[in-house]
Amino acid sequence: MSVPVTGRASAAEKSTWHAAWLPSAAFRALGARDVLVHGDGTLVDTVLDEVTRACARHGGRVWHSPPWDVDADLVLASRTAGPVANAAAEAARLGATPAVDGTGDGSLGEEGFLLARVDGVTVVLADAPAGLLYGLFHVVRLGAAAFDDDRPPRRHQPALARRILDHWDNVAVHPVSGQVERGYAGGSVFWRDGAARREPERLRDYGRLLAACGVNAVTVNNVNVHDTEARLLTDRLGDVAEIADALRPYGIRVHLSVTFAAPMVLGGLPTADPLDGRVRAWWAEATGRVYRRIPDFGGYLVKADSEGRPGPFAYGRDHADGANLLAGALAPHGGVVRWRAFVYDHRQDWRDRSTDRARAAHDHFAPLDGRFRDDVVLQVKFGPLDFQTREPVSPVLAAMPATRLALEVQATQEYTGQQRHVCHLGPWWSEVLRFAPWGPAGDTVADVVAAGGLVAVANVGDDPFWTGHPLAQANLYAAGRLAWDPRLDPGAILDEWIELTWLPVTTGDPELVRRTLHAIMDDSWRTYERYTAPLGVGFMVRPGHHYGPDVDGYEYTPWGTYHFADRDGVGVDRTRATGTGFTGQYPSPWSEVYESRRRCPDELLLFFHHVPYGHVLHSGRTVIQHIYDTHFAGVAEVAAMRERWRSLAGALDPAVHDRVAERLDEQFRCAVEWRDQVNTYFFRKSGVPDAHGRRIH
Amino acid sequence: MSVPVTGRASAAEKSTWHAAWLPSAAFRALGARDVLVHGDGTLVDTVLDEVTRACARHGGRVWHSPPWDVDADLVLASRTAGPVANAAAEAARLGATPAVDGTGDGSLGEEGFLLARVDGVTVVLADAPAGLLYGLFHVVRLGAAAFDDDRPPRRHQPALARRILDHWDNVAVHPVSGQVERGYAGGSVFWRDGAARREPERLRDYGRLLAACGVNAVTVNNVNVHDTEARLLTDRLGDVAEIADALRPYGIRVHLSVTFAAPMVLGGLPTADPLDGRVRAWWAEATGRVYRRIPDFGGYLVKADSEGRPGPFAYGRDHADGANLLAGALAPHGGVVRWRAFVYDHRQDWRDRSTDRARAAHDHFAPLDGRFRDDVVLQVKFGPLDFQTREPVSPVLAAMPATRLALEVQATQEYTGQQRHVCHLGPWWSEVLRFAPWGPAGDTVADVVAAGGLVAVANVGDDPFWTGHPLAQANLYAAGRLAWDPRLDPGAILDEWIELTWLPVTTGDPELVRRTLHAIMDDSWRTYERYTAPLGVGFMVRPGHHYGPDVDGYEYTPWGTYHFADRDGVGVDRTRATGTGFTGQYPSPWSEVYESRRRCPDELLLFFHHVPYGHVLHSGRTVIQHIYDTHFAGVAEVAAMRERWRSLAGALDPAVHDRVAERLDEQFRCAVEWRDQVNTYFFRKSGVPDAHGRRIH
Known part of the structure; x- marks a missing residue:
């Protein structure tokens, strides 16, 4: 026919x-x-x-x-x-x-x-x-x-069955975090000013893009569930069902972030104690209603007892009690609960050097291994801190063999340039997925999370280019492709993306476009790393919005993210010998590698060690000279990016070219600011002049 | 009868x-x-x-x-x-x-x-x-x-004819600055959510308080005039008239902050050029309407060509052209324009050490001396920067003998503890008013501003205690009394305030109340100075809201407020010999005193000089030891304040006692934070241990 x-x-x-x-x-x-x-x-x-x-x-x-x-x-x-x-x-x-x-x-x-x-x-x-x-x-x-x-x-066949995008989208505009928390691509594709957008065509096209890169689920609201969003589970469930209807033709299942306090705030119960029968019954009933309305509903995502969110601690219960409660409600319907391991003390005293936020997830969760139901997924941020440009891989990923783990990465560029900077994250995620926590002969992170999945925090909004920066689309694409096959080469993924996205529509020489985009994007994550916080020390961003440099911005705050720079040296001593003992959370060989100042990889040195400015890296340079050199180099690379992009004028739609050109201007401005603030800060502290006599202010 | x-x-x-x-x-x-x-x-x-x-x-x-x-x-x-x-x-x-x-x-x-x-x-x-x-x-x-x-x-007889409170109140809640810009006492007494409050009884009582301390005028809206506030001059004039009606029985005249762009935004003219006849006619007509409605209207306050506000620069005119325009409109009715001298480049490059914000007001205005009409009042902030806890007196005050100058101080405690800290400002204002710019034999600042007046930015809101912190009422009182007679002893003014406010209503021993309040408040400004930014260097506050410490918070910003601390020393070189030349804006003897590192008063040393940490002060201590000592002392003094206040439990209305007790707890917490951040910052930079071996983190 x-x-x-x-x-x-x-x-x-x-x-x-x-x-x-x-x-x-x-x-x-x-x-x-x-x-x-x-x-x-x-x-x-x-x-x-x-x-x-x-x-x-x-x-x-x-x-x-x-x-x-x-x-x-x-x-x-x-x-x-x-x-x-x-x-x-x-x-x-x-x-x-x-x-x-x-x-x-x-x-x-x-x-x-x-x-x-x-x-x-x-x-x-x-x-x-x-x-x-x-x-x-x-x-x-x-x-x-x-x-x-x-x-x-x-x-x-997909290596990971769960390939999920978590949208941190708020239904009602939040006074601090706005419509999309850590969103850099305009409004939400799902919600606007407290209501569903009801734009099924856009959602269908969104689902189509996701299916084409391998994603099979989205979470439609922020992990920080506020009052309006809580009700998506009950009287606003119809809004969720409409999103599910729009995405279903492309095989995308919807998930919902829920508040652990739902039985109280929505159900009027006097408690949310996970061991209370009424609470269990309430979740069973609420979940049943969800599945009657959305038969292929994916499951719940929960941020509990973290940064002020409610959780089982209030009842003397632990995270396993909490997660198992929700898993029990979802299991009869084939749904899954994802429970976030992002738990730490966000009211830390900066004076207290014995407390180490990096330890927190392992301290909280590793002892619970074996306590979670089989159908619980524990969702672990890739690093022990918070989506930094460079961190070691989280030791939780090697500590819970009896628990189904998912890896959480951030496509939205909170700490990596906020979609104003080109920062192609495929190579970084690939490095994390290929990391072998037990040494080269053992499993990789990709193996560890095979049953749990890969979750990326979405970088998508109602921006005409979906992601604000047109080149940030590549991060969304890479997230899906790496979830499907973590062994893919990130350069090859980028090439796929270029070939699909730009070569069919170029009005210029396709090979020039391909070469130029590779030249701009391939190493862009490392370029970003070069001009921002050095050697894995992290942060140094402006507090609150996290854009642009502020070397001491988090140094005297309760957030647990310090660099401890003084006139003699810089870095966080996380060794067992003299520091917080965080290195002991890793299995061999990394436990020894990270413990050793000599063996620790350069790019993580300041994450694990406090060293003098004169400490010589594997690269042969001192720490202070490395700081100067990388910051000058990073800016030079951004200048080169900008030049390369100019060469594509005429080969691409002017709307695309202008948008990227404008953002490259901002990236250059901001990179200069990073360079000068970081170099000046460390020159003022160390007193060591640049070996090449370049201008430090 | x-x-x-x-x-x-x-x-x-x-x-x-x-x-x-x-x-x-x-x-x-x-x-x-x-x-x-x-x-x-x-x-x-x-x-x-x-x-x-x-x-x-x-x-x-x-x-x-x-x-x-x-x-x-x-x-x-x-x-x-x-x-x-x-x-x-x-x-x-x-x-x-x-x-x-x-x-x-x-x-x-x-x-x-x-x-x-x-x-x-x-x-x-x-x-x-x-x-x-x-x-x-x-x-x-x-x-x-x-x-x-x-x-x-x-x-x-009052020494100053103009004794004014400027309210930085917005009619419409501003997305950043709120209902009251830099307000720490709740909402506005005049406005709420875009409309007049229409509470004549409260306003009458407010006017009564003002008259009783000597104030005779208030400005009813913020110097940053946004869209809604602009219209107070025209279609919302009735709201201003109602305020005038409520305050008139106590001899308080109302003033209005206006936007220089009013002829365009309100009058639909294509220009606001002060030399354009249509503009002049528009102002004459608008001002005539104001006086028909409010015959005793006080005048206009203008912030022009400052921090982004419109002004005469757009037309190639200068501040004298702008101010004279408005004075011309007001003069026939007996009103006055106050033109603010707070003009500087707020987009400075922190790398550029030759630009000095402290110079800006003098650079802009001193050359215009003689160009202003007699009936213009040029309103000058007391210091060259911005209402810091310690600054030298502004050199503009000694540079414009042919101009009528008013002195602007800040009762609202933007940089002095935001009405959560006890900081009695009478002694500070008194010091400024008694300052003799030409040396002890010459006129004082009080003499200079006799014809222009004293203006305090109001610290009043809809808080039940008027000022948030009940003890902050004393600043409002002192502002009025010093405007009436700048030679009054600030301790005697405080005593008056205690005797009027607390002794008639105490349920305890009046002499204990008097002694205790003096002990808490007399030196509270110097206590605040001790635990915050040292030796006149200023700022070190959290950017944006300006509360609490952040030593490097403004160090790499465009705001022109830097301390230049490095591993060797700290302070801003404003000398003629090697620095920005700001000292040259002062007449003799201060020009020489400030220029000399040896003669410069300790409390202003880092405002004028960049010195090594080992520099020995007149006090005999090194700069670094002074920093440590004053920060430990400041916190100890706050602890003593808190103890003293406890002794008044039972002697005062519990609502008052609780409110102050709670704020003293916060002051103590914040003072500890200041002490530890400042001491740690300078210890890390200098490497010099505390001579007394106290704990520095």
């Missing part, structure tokens, strides 16, 4: 928001072919819709199965719709060879797919509709290469 | 706001007497009303003249009502002896009065009703002593 080739127009094509990595031109190779889609259900309809639109634009034809005797270039077949035939069956046989990635049992799972080239036909075979959708976007990513005859069959 | 002894009940007696220095018990000595009031008009009616209420409460009797044959204990007579007789005439004859203060020409002026004791009768004689009102409050201040027979006749 041939289906009409005129499908629904993409919202993106007629809208004011940017197509990101799905410009219609990116569908050219696919859309010029004859395509057979086999299968049924919502997600197969989505695949069919995508193919239909692509073919309408690029001259191909579409069939919806059966029959099987079409002479197609591309077959997209879901086995849930019954047996497949011909090329698809042959592809399945080829794919039964040992898995290239994913499981080897022959099953492709809920989200996996097989890609094979059989007798001049490209076949995408899936066991379930979601797999077909991911397979479709894989074909889009491959472009013409998807139709190369020498392509070997390959099975694709 | 006997008037009824039952007058209008005081709003204060039945209201929720504090009686401050006019509790009804303070009227006991007067109210127990037989009193004759002679004169007519609004202010005499006020006097009569005051006396009537006092006598009703305390058993005295009141007559309103004529006849003169009453056997009164007290005669309050205004000569404007025609010839006076008997004791009053005799008093006038006695008062014709050379003036003790004020002019010697026999006239008492608009606000002066004569106080004499004649044949067992106390006589207050005035040439005008306002003088009678001030005389009445003087009798209240004297209490029983007003009726001592050995009291010599004395003429009283």
Whole structure:
């Protein structure tokens, strides 16, 4: 049966928001072919819709199965719709060879797919509709290469089942944190001024972008749940259901941040004690209502007993009691609770050098390993502090073998330039995921979080470019791709993103665009690191908004984020021998590596050690000279970025070019400010002149 | 003719706001007497009303003249009502002896009065009703002593004709500065949420308090004039008129802060050029409308070309052109424009050590001396920076002999503890007023500003105690009294305030209350200085809100307020020899005194000089040891304050005692924070240990 080739127009094509990595031109190779889609259900309809639109634009034809005797270039077949035939069956046989990635049992799972080239036909075979959708976007990513005859069959399955974006979006504008907490891309795509936005087309396009990079869930509200947001669980549940409806066609499930005090603030109970029967009953009932309305609801996210949020401590219970309570309510429906491990004393006394915020998550949670239900996910920030540009990997990730752990990273650039600076985070996240807490022979962080997942705090808002800075889209893309396959090379991910997003729409030389974007972005995270806080010491940002330098900004505050610079040296002694003992939270070999001033990696030296300014790094430079050198270098690199970007004028839509150019100007201004404040601060303290005689104020 | 002894009940007696220095018990000595009031008009009616209420409460009797044959204990007579007789005439004859203060020409002026004791009768004689009102409050201040027979006749006239409180109150709540900019006493007494409060009783009581300490004008809105406030000049003028009506019975005239751009934003003109005829016509017309509605309107206050406010610079004109424009509009009606000299570059580059904000007012205004009309008042902040706890006196005050200058001080405690800290500012203002810019033989600041006046930024809000901290009332009182007579001893003013405010209402030992309040308050400004920024260097406050310590908070900002501390020393080199040359803005001898590191007073050393930590002060201590010592001492003094206040439990209304106790707790907490941050900062920088081995973190 041939289906009409005129499908629904993409919202993106007629809208004011940017197509990101799905410009219609990116569908050219696919859309010029004859395509057979086999299968049924919502997600197969989505695949069919995508193919239909692509073919309408690029001259191909579409069939919806059966029959099987079409002479197609591309077959997209879901086995849930019954047996497949011909090329698809042959592809399945080829794919039964040992898995290239994913499981080897022959099953492709809920989200996996097989890609094979059989007798001049490209076949995408899936066991379930979601797999077909991911397979479709894989074909889009491959472009013409998807139709190369020498392509070997390959099975694709996500390494992590949970690939989630947490939106820190408030429903009601919060007097301090605004519409989106730590948001740098305008308003929220979900909410505005206390109400749902009800813009299903934008949400559908958002879901489409997420599916195309591998994300399969979003949390629709901030972990800091205020009064209005609490009610999303009950009388405002309809708003959540509408978001779920808009995202469902792309396989995106919605999650909700809930307040642990919900039984009191919403249910009128006198307690939220997790061991109280009434509380348990209230959560069961409330959760049941959620699932009646949203059958594929994903689950709850909870920030409890952290930075003033309510939690089980008030009742003498612990985090396991709290998390297990909610897991018990969700389990009958297949939902999951994610419980955040971001717990520390935010009223620390800066005079007290024995308290160490870095220790807090491990101190709180490691003793609870084994106490959490199997279906609880403990969500752990990648580092022991708070999304810094450089931190060691959190020791919690190596301390809870009996607990399902998720890794939390921050796509929104709170500490990494707030989407005014180019800072491509793929390499950083990749480094974290590849980190081997037990040494090179052991598991990696990616292995540890396989059952829990990867969660990125979203960097998306109602900005026309989605992310404020157009180049920050790459962080969203990388988060999804690394969640799907943490072994991907971040440079290759960036290349995919460039190829999808910019090459199909450039009016200039595509290879110039590719080269230039790589030159600007590949090392941009390290450039940002160079001109900001040195050697892993962190912070040094303006308090409150966290933008721009303020070396002593957090030095005398209750936040536990200090550098202890004095006239002789700088850094935090976290050793067992003479410091806070934080190094002891790591297993071997890192416990010894970090403990040793000699062995500790340069980039983390000041996180673990307080050293004299004259201390010589592995690089051969002194700490103070390293500070000067990297800060001069970082600014020079930003200047070069700006020059490179100028070379793309004419090759890109002027709206994009102008937006990025303007932000690069701000990045340069701000980088100079960082350079001068940090260098001046340390020159005034140390008295050591720059070895190269450069100007320090 | 006997008037009824039952007058209008005081709003204060039945209201929720504090009686401050006019509790009804303070009227006991007067109210127990037989009193004759002679004169007519609004202010005499006020006097009569005051006396009537006092006598009703305390058993005295009141007559309103004529006849003169009453056997009164007290005669309050205004000569404007025609010839006076008997004791009053005799008093006038006695008062014709050379003036003790004020002019010697026999006239008492608009606000002066004569106080004499004649044949067992106390006589207050005035040439005008306002003088009678001030005389009445003087009798209240004297209490029983007003009726001592050995009291010599004395003429009283204000040294400064303009004694003004500037309210930085916004009509509409401003997103950053709130309802009251730099307000620490709740909301505004005039405005709430965009509208006039319309609480004439509270305003009348406010006016009464002001008259009783000598203030004769208030500015009803913030110098930063936003959109809503601009319209007070035109379509919201009725609100201003209502305030004027409420305050008029106590001789308080209202002033208005206006925007220089008013002809554009309100008048729709294409320009606000002060030399443009249409602009001149617009101001004349607008001002005429104001005077038709408020015949005793005081005048305009203008912040122009300062911190982003509009001004004459946009048209290539200068401040004299701007101020003269407005003076021209006001002069026909007897009003005055006050033009603020607070002009500086608030976008300074911290790297540029040659620019000096302290120089700015002098650089801008001194060259304009002689260019201002006679009826312009140039309003000069007391110091060259911004209301710091310690600054040198502004050199502008010695640089403009041909210009009428007013002195601006800040009763609202922006930089002096924000009405959470006890900081009695009378001694500081007194020091400024007594400062002799040309050396001991020359005029004082009080002489310089005699024609311009003293202006205090108000510390009053809708707080039940008026000023948040009950003891901050003393600053309001001192501002008025020093404006009336800058030679008054600040300790004596404080004593007056204690005697009026607390002794009549104490339930304990009055002498204990007096002693304790003196012990807490007398030196409280110097105590505050001890635990905050050292040796006149200023700032070191948290940016934005300016509360609590942040030593480097302003060090790398565009605000021009730096301390330049490094590992070797601290302070700002403002000398001619090696620094910014600011010392050259002073006449001899201060120009030489400040230039010399040896001669410069200790308390201003770091304002004028960058010195090594080992520099020895006149006190014999090194700079670094001075920093440590004063910070330990300051905290110890606050601890003692707190102890002393505890001893007054039971002697004062619990609401007052609790409020002050709670603020002293916060003052102590904050003082400890100041001590530890400042000491730690300088220890880390200098490496010099405390000579007494005290704990520095």
